Amino acid sequence: MPRPTVRYLQIADQIMEFVAAAPGTSDVRIPSERDLTEMYGAHRDTVRRALRHLRERRHIYTSKRGTFAYAPRSTPLQTAARDPRTTASTQLTYERMAHEIPELFGLEETCHTLVLRHRVFRDSATLVRCSTSYFAPSLLASVPRFKRLSRAGALSEPTTLRDINIWLLDAGVRPARPQIVRSRTTDPPDGWSWARTLVHDQHGRLLAVTDLGRLRDT
Numbered sequence: 004m005p006r007p008t009v010r011y012l013q014i015a016d017q018i019m020e021f022v023a024a025a026p027g028t029s030d031v032r033i034p035s036e037r038d039l040t041e042m043y044g045a046h047r048d049t050v051r052r053a054l055r056h057l058r059e060r061r062h063i064y065t066s067k068r069g070t071f072a073y074a075p076r077s078t079p080l081q082t083a084a085r086d087p088r089t090t091a092s093t094q095l096t097y098e099r100m101a102h103e104i105p106e107l108f109g110l111e112e113t114c115h116t117l118v119l120r121h122r123v124f125r126d127s128a129t130l131v132r133c134s135t136s137y138f139a140p141s142l143l144a145s146v147p148r149f150k151r152l153s154r155a156g157a158l159s160e161p162t163t164l165r166d167i168n169i170w171l172l173d174a175g176v177r178p179a180r181p182q183i184v185r186s187r188t189t190d191p192p193d194g195w196s197w198a199r200t201l202v203h204d205q206h207g208r209l210l211a212v213t214d215l216g217r218l219r220d221t
Contacts, residue, residue: 014043014053019062022072033063033070061169066177066205089131091123095162097153104137107201107212116140117149119162129218136164136213146174177205181213194219 018039022031034042039050054070057063063072096118105113116138123132143153148170152162171178181200195216202211 010045011049011052011056014039014045014050015056017043018053018057019072022062030071030073033072035069061172064172064177089123089125090127091121093122093163094120095152096120100137104212108139108141108209110140114140115153116143117153119164119167121164131218133216134213136211138167138211139209141208142171142176142210146170146176148173171204171210176210178210179203179205 018033022033033039033054036047036050036054039045039053040047043050054063057072058065061073063070065071097115098118099115100113100118102113105111118138119134119136121132121134122130125131138149143149168178179202181202183198183200185197185199196219197217198215200213200215201209202213204210
């Protein structure tokens with residue numbers, strides 16, 4: 004006979020069902036503790052434990068405006084990676100920034116920083132999606148995981164954008180939604196569409212610059 008689910012875990016699941024049913028693509032505001040106790044007929048301490056459980060697993064976050072759940076986001080790269088005909092690879096390196104990037108971060112000259120590259124191949128040979136993310140050099144000192152990874156020989160562990168987002172949250176940094184600042188399309192036979200996005204923190208400081216590419220008609 005299966006063991007009954009602990010009450011606070013039941014409430015945590017119900018909160019996430021509430022989030023999943025919310026319309027739109029923005030982060031979802033969670034009702035107050037008082038409202039949740041009335042909604043689910045639970046003790047306030049039980050509700051607090053459920054919220055703490057979700058917060059520890061990075062499903063929700065709390066700001067001055069209240070408590071919110073991260074809205075599920077599906078990017079073109081993630082969609083392509085789910086196609087059974089495709090394979091994906093991710094690589095995190097510590098290298099010199101490309102020539103245009105330092106100016107975006109307000110730097111007078113180029114320097115080294117962490118760079119995350121994601122590639123999606125179709126039929127193991129044709130590159131159909133790619134992204135290159137440059138992270139602000141200032142993060143290397145303020146985010147503990149960035150500081151460790153920037154040391155020589157420390158980039159062997161697999162890393163994704165989700166991992167990096169969690170490291171930023173752990174350091175008190177709240178990334179905002181990406182802002183598209185430039186897009187272009189190349190002519191055949193290249194046939195690629197490109198976009199550049201900027202991600203700022205809660206104070207408006209630039210955190211990352213990402214160049215995204217997509218082979219057209221894919």
